[in-house]
Amino acid sequence: xxxxxxxxxxTLLAAAAPAALALATALSTASAPAAAAATIAQAPQAAAAxxxxxxxxxWTCSVPSGYTYTSSRSSYACSGGSSYRTTEFYxxxxxxxxxxxxxxxxxxxxxxxxNYTCSSGGSxxxxxxxxxxxxxxxxxCSVPSGFTYTAAQQNYTCSGGAGYTxxxxxxxxx
Numbered sequence: 001x002x003x004x005x006x007x008x009x010x011t012l013l014a015a016a017a018p019a020a021l022a023l024a025t026a027l028s029t030a031s032a033p034a035a036a037a038a039t040i041a042q043a044p045q046a047a048a049a050x051x052x053x054x055x056x057x058x059w060t061c062s063v064p065s066g067y068t069y070t071s072s073r074s075s076y077a078c079s080g081g082s083s084y085r086t087t088e089f090y091x092x093x094x095x096x097x098x099x100x101x102x103x104x105x106x107x108x109x110x111x112x113x114x115n116y117t118c119s120s121g122g123s124x125x126x127x128x129x130x131x132x133x134x135x136x137x138x139x140x141c142s143v144p145s146g147f148t149y150t151a152a153q154q155n156y157t158c159s160g161g162a163g164y165t166x167x168x169x170x171x172x173x174x
Contacts, residue, residue, distance in 0.1 A: 057092035067091040068100040068131070074120040087120045099128045107131045108140040108147075108171070114160035127160045139168045147171045 061078035063069050069089035078086040094104045101118035103109055109129035118126040134144045141158035143149050149169035158166040 057090055059088050060091045061086070061088060063089050063091050063102070066093070066104075068094050068098070068102050068104045069118070070098065070100055070128075071117050072101065072120045074122070094131055096132045098131045100131050101126065101128055103129050103131065103142070105145075106133065108134045108138075108142050108144045110138065110140050110157070112141060112158050112160040114162070134171050134173075136171060136173045138171045140171050141166070141168060143169050143171065146174055148174055 057070070059073075059077075069091050071090040073088050073090075074085040075088050076082075076085055078088055089101075092098065092100075094100065094107050099113060099117075108131075110132050111130035113128045113130070114125045115128060116122065116125055118128060129141075132138065132140070134140060134147050139153070139157075148171075150172045151170040153168050153170075154165040155168060156162075156165055158168055
């Protein structure tokens, strides 16, 4: 995606925060790794002082229990007035189809995408995980608590675009 597209996207967020938040959520919850690679955009900018926080996600200095994060950035906001940058996280409640930077209890992941979204804007890639609540008959990259697996297959779905295959498991509830 060209850099100018991100500039336009940020301008839209500043002008129409509620509509832009819905757009950002739609873009960050693509259902396939290939589609996500083409549509994952930067998370929304933090709300201006004195405005109401978004209900679906917010920038925070630590990820609260029961949430995951979908983006991170390096800033001075969480450094307590110090002259060094720390990491902020865009926290969101877990949901089916959400590309998240960390897995959460009660969910498994069905795909992995390697990109810069979760690395605080750094110069290295990290993985994002496509979250789903586990159900019997689902192919997943991990076997969550309360489940076993009845088959396994090797493919690239869970490798984050690496040049090697990983195992996917066909889940069955216990």
